Amino acid sequence: MKRLFLAALTGLTLAGPSLAQPTGDLGLIVERASGSLLVVDQSDRARIGRITGLGDLSHASLVYSPDERFAYVFGRDGGLTKVDILEQSVVNRVMQAGNSIGGAISDDGRFVAVSNYEPGGVRIFDADTLDMVADIPTGSKTIGLVDIPGTKFVFSLWDEGETWIADMSGETPGITRIPGMGSNPYDALVTGDGRTYIAGLFGDDHLTALDLWQPQPEPKPILDGYAKGREGLPVYKMPHLEGWAQAGGEFVLPAVGQHEVLWVDARSLTETGRTETYGQPVFAMSRPDGRHVWVNFAHPLNDTIQVIDSVTKQVVHEFKPGPGVLHMEFTPRGREVWLSVRDAGKVMVYDTQTFEKLSEIDAESPSGIFFTARAHRTGM
Amino acid sequence: MKRLFLAALTGLTLAGPSLAQPTGDLGLIVERASGSLLVVDQSDRARIGRITGLGDLSHASLVYSPDERFAYVFGRDGGLTKVDILEQSVVNRVMQAGNSIGGAISDDGRFVAVSNYEPGGVRIFDADTLDMVADIPTGSKTIGLVDIPGTKFVFSLWDEGETWIADMSGETPGITRIPGMGSNPYDALVTGDGRTYIAGLFGDDHLTALDLWQPQPEPKPILDGYAKGREGLPVYKMPHLEGWAQAGGEFVLPAVGQHEVLWVDARSLTETGRTETYGQPVFAMSRPDGRHVWVNFAHPLNDTIQVIDSVTKQVVHEFKPGPGVLHMEFTPRGREVWLSVRDAGKVMVYDTQTFEKLSEIDAESPSGIFFTARAHRTGM
Numbered sequence: 056m057k058r059l060f061l062a063a064l065t066g067l068t069l070a071g072p073s074l075a076q077p078t079g080d081l082g083l084i085v086e087r088a089s090g091s092l093l094v095v096d097q098s099d100r101a102r103i104g105r106i107t108g109l110g111d112l113s114h115a116s117l118v119y120s121p122d123e124r125f126a127y128v129f130g131r132d133g134g135l136t137k138v139d140i141l142e143q144s145v146v147n148r149v150m151q152a153g154n155s156i157g158g159a160i161s162d163d164g165r166f167v168a169v170s171n172y173e174p175g176g177v178r179i180f181d182a183d184t185l186d187m188v189a190d191i192p193t194g195s196k197t198i199g200l201v202d203i204p205g206t207k208f209v210f211s212l213w214d215e216g217e218t219w220i221a222d223m224s225g226e227t228p229g230i231t232r233i234p235g236m237g238s239n240p241y242d243a244l245v246t247g248d249g250r251t252y253i254a255g256l257f258g259d260d261h262l263t264a265l266d267l268w269q270p271q272p273e274p275k276p277i278l279d280g281y282a283k284g285r286e287g288l289p290v291y292k293m294p295h296l297e298g299w300a301q302a303g304g305e306f307v308l309p310a311v312g313q314h315e316v317l318w319v320d321a322r323s324l325t326e327t328g329r330t331e332t333y334g335q336p337v338f339a340m341s342r343p344d345g346r347h348v349w350v351n352f353a354h355p356l357n358d359t360i361q362v363i364d365s366v367t368k369q370v371v372h373e374f375k376p377g378p379g380v381l382h383m384e385f386t387p388r389g390r391e392v393w394l395s396v397r398d399a400g401k402v403m404v405y406d407t408q409t410f411e412k413l414s415e416i417d418a419e420s421p422s423g424i425f426f427t428a429r430a431h432r433t434g435m
Numbered sequence: 436m437k438r439l440f441l442a443a444l445t446g447l448t449l450a451g452p453s454l455a456q457p458t459g460d461l462g463l464i465v466e467r468a469s470g471s472l473l474v475v476d477q478s479d480r481a482r483i484g485r486i487t488g489l490g491d492l493s494h495a496s497l498v499y500s501p502d503e504r505f506a507y508v509f510g511r512d513g514g515l516t517k518v519d520i521l522e523q524s525v526v527n528r529v530m531q532a533g534n535s536i537g538g539a540i541s542d543d544g545r546f547v548a549v550s551n552y553e554p555g556g557v558r559i560f561d562a563d564t565l566d567m568v569a570d571i572p573t574g575s576k577t578i579g580l581v582d583i584p585g586t587k588f589v590f591s592l593w594d595e596g597e598t599w600i601a602d603m604s605g606e607t608p609g610i611t612r613i614p615g616m617g618s619n620p621y622d623a624l625v626t627g628d629g630r631t632y633i634a635g636l637f638g639d640d641h642l643t644a645l646d647l648w649q650p651q652p653e654p655k656p657i658l659d660g661y662a663k664g665r666e667g668l669p670v671y672k673m674p675h676l677e678g679w680a681q682a683g684g685e686f687v688l689p690a691v692g693q694h695e696v697l698w699v700d701a702r703s704l705t706e707t708g709r710t711e712t713y714g715q716p717v718f719a720m721s722r723p724d725g726r727h728v729w730v731n732f733a734h735p736l737n738d739t740i741q742v743i744d745s746v747t748k749q750v751v752h753e754f755k756p757g758p759g760v761l762h763m764e765f766t767p768r769g770r771e772v773w774l775s776v777r778d779a780g781k782v783m784v785y786d787t788q789t790f791e792k793l794s795e796i797d798a799e800s801p802s803g804i805f806f807t808a809r810a811h812r813t814g815m
Binding site: 075076077078079080097098119120121122123124141142162163164203204205206224248249250268303304322342343344345346366386387388389390408427428430431432433 | 455456457458459460477478499500501502503504521522542543544583584585586604628629630648683684702722723724725726746766767768769770788807808810811812813
């Protein structure tokens with residue numbers, strides 16, 4: 056109330072946060088060079104503020120509280136920062152590890168989990184206070200951390216080739232270990248229903264899937280030998296799987312070290328096709344309705360976007376938004392897409408039906424774009 | 436600002452709306468007898484206000500603006516009311532017809548469409564001003580109105596057995612007519628990706644599906660003769676299809692005039708099973724992860740809920756929340772479910788993992804429960 060009180064008395068209009076601000080169409084854009092977050096309004100296609108002091112945000116990601124007010128930002132430097140998008144301020148910040156790589160929030164909003172490289176393992180924090188409530192050492196770098204229903208988290212061990220399920224519904228974490236996932240899982244995805252977990256492997260020429268609805272899930276290799284007989288290109292950037300796409304009953308997965316995306320039947324998990332792409336795909340993301348899949352590419356071809364039709368599996372649109380297209384985020388019902396064009400210092404907004412550019416927003420080396428609608432989804 | 440200004444000067448704390456109120460975890464509950472809406476906070480499991488003066492709210496439904504601030508309420512009396520859940524007030528209200536039955540909001544948030552019985556047809560309004568921007572007479576009662584991507588609405592004609600697609604992306608509505616849907620479509624659903632539209636029929640012993648990704652969708656009868664050889668029971672209440680469930684690759688549909696739900700393969704649209712239920716199902720709703728389906732029933736058996744496992748298709752839980760269980764709404768990631776128990780004057784909140792009752796909230800003859808997360812979904 057304090058700021059309001061003064062403002063009202065002095066008759067000043069308030070800078071920064073507004074008084075009656077809904078949060079359903081807000082978002083945060085990671086400004087990696089300056090360690091800040093741009094607060095954006097989706098409906099107005101505008102920046103409405105900036106939150107600073109978040110440390111090293113290279114490769115940073117974040118999740119939202121269920122009310123779409125708070126974001127938990129996972130910095131590469133091991134910092135876990137809680138920000139308030141209404142007040143546009145840092146609420147709390149802890150250095151929870153030396154080097155971390157993403158996190159998740161439980162389905163009840165009570166716990167935030169962080170996946171660490173140095174030291175390895177997963178640490179789990181109270182979402183209100185950021186007090187650590189569980190420390191799960193793994194003796195390995197951990198990757199592919201996601202939330203699933205029932206106050207559970209799933210993650211994989213780079214060194215051990217295992218996937219672990221941590222059940223936080225009881226007093227102490229219950230751990231289920233699933234060995235035999237394959238060599239060096241580097242990232243993973245979970246489907247929107249929290250049922251199918253797919254790990255990408257750096258050391259094997261396949262991916263591995265788990266049916267998390269089974270009491271004791273069994274690793275199932277999929278797309279075995281997808282690069283067989285072809286020389287792998289030098290990998291400029293590992294593709295991201297959290298930017299997975301499910302389109303009309305199929306998954307679309309970026310191939311490692313190849314210029315193609317792979318189509319997989321979402322039910323049988325068998326290959327249904329491949330689409331040759333302009334470069335090494337980094338993100339292959341489905342428009343929320345699944346009809347189109349948008350793909351960006353690794354350096355030096357990261358100035359281009361291709362749009363693939365999920366029925367014909369053909370590229371239906373290609374364009375060059377600018378240098379360093381790092382990330383994309385669709386509005387919740389898919390009508391618009393926002394693209395981070397790092398080296399242009401801009402975020403660009405496009406109509407996904409007409410491909411027309413609708414707006415440009417200045418940003419400092421923008422990377423990840425995260426809309427608050429993620430608060431309502433599983434496995435984000 | 437006015438109210439704030441006074442409040443600050445006089446040092447009063449504000450009644451009703453708070454200053455920094457995120458909207459991601461709010462909801463509205465229809466109080467049919469009193470023509471009011473209860474404003475609720477999902478995270479606190481609490482009522483935080485009431486909005487009055489909405490006319491006849493029997494069989495009322497609503498949709499949300501993309502920012503999760505405004506709701507558009509479709510009253511049975513033909514009233515279209517825009518309410519502000521932050522200010523907890525009615526913003527605008529128009530009597531747009533004599534008798535209406537639900538509506539939808541376009542994917543870009545610009546248009547609100549209402550489906551009318553008297554006169555028939557669909558009317559489309561500017562979401563900001565509620566000015567009518569299109570009047571689409573059909574010479575028939577219209578039902579099953581949904582939004583799909585591309586600023587389009589889909590609805591069906593009770594008398595004509597047709598489905599129409601209205602494209603609002605241009606200056607004037609473009610109408611696609613699809614005849615041959617069957618006799619007396621009474622309700623319809625669209626899948627979350629906006630691709631498959633399924634109409635329930637009162638005059639035929641099957642349902643009819645459309646693939647909206649086809650340029651000219653062809654009606655496809657499904658579940659033909661699902662009640663053949665069995666005497667239909669008197670129908671106490673038509674089942675709702677908008678409370679459809681997609682669970683692990685299958686749809687679950689309430690059968691008309693039978694004590695069962697029908698399972699349909701979401702891809703082939705063939706029947707995959709039936710589950711006998713306690714009464715005539717009204718809503719069969721999937722927990723967001725699809726593992727469980729919750730079913731309520733028509734009078735006189737409307738005091739009971741059954742929970743069905745989508746893998747085994749067996750009832751795994753049954754309980755009696757109280758008299759007149761009219762509606763249910765899951766929290767976005769499915770951890771809790773809210774139930775309207777009309778004749779107990781209560782909304783009850785349950786944990787969907789443990790089935791434990793977490794809270795009760797007093798309400799005046801509560802019926803529909805609508806959480807703001809619906810703003811981010813297609814076909815709601």
